[in-house]
Amino acid sequence: MLTQFLTDIWLVYRSVFEFALIGSALGLSIYITLRTGLLSLASAGFMSIGAYVGALLTIHLHTPLLVSVLAGALAAGVIGLLLGLPVLRLSGVYLAIATIGFGEVVRVFMLNIDNLAGRTITGGALGLNNIPRKTETWHLVLFVGLLIYLFVRIDRSRTGRAFDAIRQDHHVAASMGINVVQYRNLAFVLSALIAGAAGVFSAHLTYFVSPNEYGFNGAVRILTFAILGGYLIWLGPIVGAFILTFLPELLRFLGPYRPIVNGVVLILAIIYLPRGLVDPTFWRKVWRQRGKPPSPPPLETSSEAAP
């Protein structure tokens, strides 16, 4: 009886679960850049590159999934390296804008190279839609598992500490001998590799890729995962991706107004939970205050009415 029930739930929610796993990988891809203090919206563009390269290999050369994934990730990684070298000299708003521009260039490119030298390549606005379904749930579980392992290792390494130092203050980090440019490039390329691989998995899960899937809206969706979940630990974007993938399923009754939830979540999270849901300091504070009488509000500290 119970197994029957669980099987039913699994059948209903399996695809949502798979999308949440892909979302987790994408969230991790933007997490790694946020962790070094960069707001990059390039993940969707990298995902698109990976998806097209992987799908084209599978369709034309019948490569096994693993080869397609590696090739897609590598293609995105190489583009990431080439883009990062000049673009990472920018910071703050300027970097965000440059990466939005990159995403649009990728989208327009994929839209328009459908007919190069008389051969169909990307299929233009229709995209590619004869991709065999090769991604299995366990592939995605393994993929996200490997990423978690990678990030746990990074956390315990010199690299992880360098990332955190750069986020907190890159001038101080540089003065302590950390090569800021090199670490930021590393983070950017890692981000591209992860997004590229996620793109290939996604293409072989949904049977199709089209340029508009990965435009600005795609980039925003990915950002939402990391902002809601938090970008201080790897668990953050995963939690964010799961919540934001399952939430719309539970809110079907809202009909066309459903995307509003994403916007509301984004604004509330950035105002009231600027460090995300997965913030150990916040929860530790909540835990410590449980049962105690409510403490008086802290004195106003440095809340200058900045314009």
Add this chain to the structure above:
Amino acid sequence: MFWQQLVNALWLGSVYALFALGYTLVFGVLDILNLAHGAVFMWGAFFGLLAVTKLNMPIWAALLVAMLGAGILGIVLDRVAFRPLRKRNAPQLAAIISSIGASTILVSLAQGAFGAQVSRFPFDTLPAQVFTAGPVRVTLVQVIVFAVSLVLMAALLLFMRRSRSGKAMRAVAYSGRISSLLGIDVDRIIVTTFFVSSALAGASGVFLGLAFSAISPFMGAPIELKGLAVIILGGLGNVPGAILAGFLLAATEVFGVAYVSSDFRDAIAFTVLILVLLIRPSGILGTAVERRA
């Protein structure tokens, strides 16, 4: 051929410039990149459309309604998405993220209210008159759009240079803290800035809706991304720069399509954007001091 393209570049450029003005104004005064500006633009177009179709207003009154509606929407946007962050001294990037959230909300509200299909102004909103001069054809809509945009831009420049509020706005742009020490009501100036910026977005929404005869909840996204290219090209926060860059980008696109290829029309803006960022991040009219965060 050349003159026709020039005419096209001029009226399209005036709409780009008008849109980008408000975009860059908010950045100049508040250091906020308001990615919900395109959504306000779209709502402005719908306000104008509703005024014409539901209230049977003439187009000039509908334009005023659209500007007023969009302006008020801008003030609400500030209250909901930006003011709480200012109070918390949140980092600059938080405001971008918050504006993205606001944009999502505004677009899906419009999608719920008006559906995803394309609406248009009734055909008799403006007489479908065409002027011809030799090989050049100009429609009445294009002439009006161009002329009224120029008037609005001139009004904004005058407002910034001459009026008390405009001067206060420039002072706040220079430094909010010093302005408030000098007795300027910074909060009021911020509200004014959002109202003016959004009203201009609303006007450009009506203009583009009239000229392309297509209004949809998604019409904000393309111009918002192009607007980014315009304000970067003009120098972030630089009002005259945005006007010049609006015309430049339109000319590049129009002549690029006419003489090179139409396939990559939309890529032109972003290639320009990335190149400017890499070569001269302060924009064409920007000062040498870079405002990188």
